[in-house]
Amino acid sequence: MPENSLKETEIIEAARSLFAHYGYSKVTMEEIASDVEMGKASLYYYFPTKEELFKSVIKKEQNLFVEEIENLLKQDISVYKKLKTYVNKRLDYFQQLVNLGTLHIQSAVHIKSMFKGLLHEFEKQEIILIRKIFEEGKLRGELDKKLNEKTICLFLHLLQGLRLQTLKTINGPRLENEHYDSLRKDMMLFVDIFYKGINAQKDEIN
Amino acid sequence: MPENSLKETEIIEAARSLFAHYGYSKVTMEEIASDVEMGKASLYYYFPTKEELFKSVIKKEQNLFVEEIENLLKQDISVYKKLKTYVNKRLDYFQQLVNLGTLHIQSAVHIKSMFKGLLHEFEKQEIILIRKIFEEGKLRGELDKKLNEKTICLFLHLLQGLRLQTLKTINGPRLENEHYDSLRKDMMLFVDIFYKGINAQKDEIN
């Protein structure tokens, strides 16, 4: 994130707000331009395409999330607590992304393919974060030393899958907060079981 | 399955074969009829709609699966082994369903809504099966007595989600067997961890 002129961030913020309300496809470049009081053509001075602008919005969100988690990692609390907090903040993040209209259930196929790359990059970052937590757990003696990379990936994939599965079940286009509450409880239970499972020698969780 | 005239099962089998090759929407009632050497109108003597015929095909598959699992339950092996086998056979079942063209990634939205009910019913049956396994584990003293319904559902939802998540990642329309192999390994690891996790007091798995 080297290049961040004031205008750029202003545009990104306006775009973010509009996408959040109406979703990617319903927002036109003219609307975004008029929100920042520019001509449409001027947007293309900063962003080569609408798609790139959208990606910039998402990347900014992702960076905020990663930053937040890295602060969490610095704190002096148990790995168990860190895992729980991670999962909670992660769900917050996705909930917000959905509100942003990005991952909305009926989002166009076009968007999904556009985000394959972005999501994949995000997954790589998540793996790094989770690995850090697990490694710290090993050092502290809180986690089993035999924990391997496969297990780390599985942890993330189970999280991703649980979210997918739960949201898929929902009928209408509306994602009520209560669905997220229920999902959050499931995830907490999952973390408990997983934590115990990878750590079966120990008999008490922190 | 009370009413099962020979003709009915013959039609279902022909339909199953065609759907497996071409997918629901690409198969016409005339094709099915000609495969069983009947006129199209005759099909409607046995099945009121194409949709009902399709549902019959699926239901039959589901019943075969449930039957297979119930045989598994009768066997005198550890609950741990039963869980593993369950997950394996479950994946076999879905792999076959996908070959059947049903759950194919690019399957029409129409089919999905048509199957909401069917899948939901299948989930209820799965819950029953898994609950039986867990209850047996409690009786045997192999599993923690405190295991509750929430945990059973979570187990299933994690399984469902892991499958979704893994298959979603795949690029092309082709589902290679190697993908299933990889998914299968993940599921086995998952069962190991989950089993230990719900059973943290004990220190050795069977």
Add this chain to the structure above:
DNA sequence: TTTCGACCTTTCAAGTAAAATAGTCGAAAT
């Protein structure tokens, strides 16, 4: 360096007509 008006190009929504297919019905065959 930054902005924009005018312009070009592509995409999308709505409409339409023709073809394919699901589904009906009464009569015929067994």
Add this chain to the structure above:
DNA sequence: ATTTCGACTATTTTACTTGAAAGGTCGAAA
């Protein structure tokens, strides 16, 4: 009484057209 089917209707899908909307370009101006 049960089962079959030819001929019919109703519905859905597909391919196509078209005009408007939106994405994107460019050269000139601030």
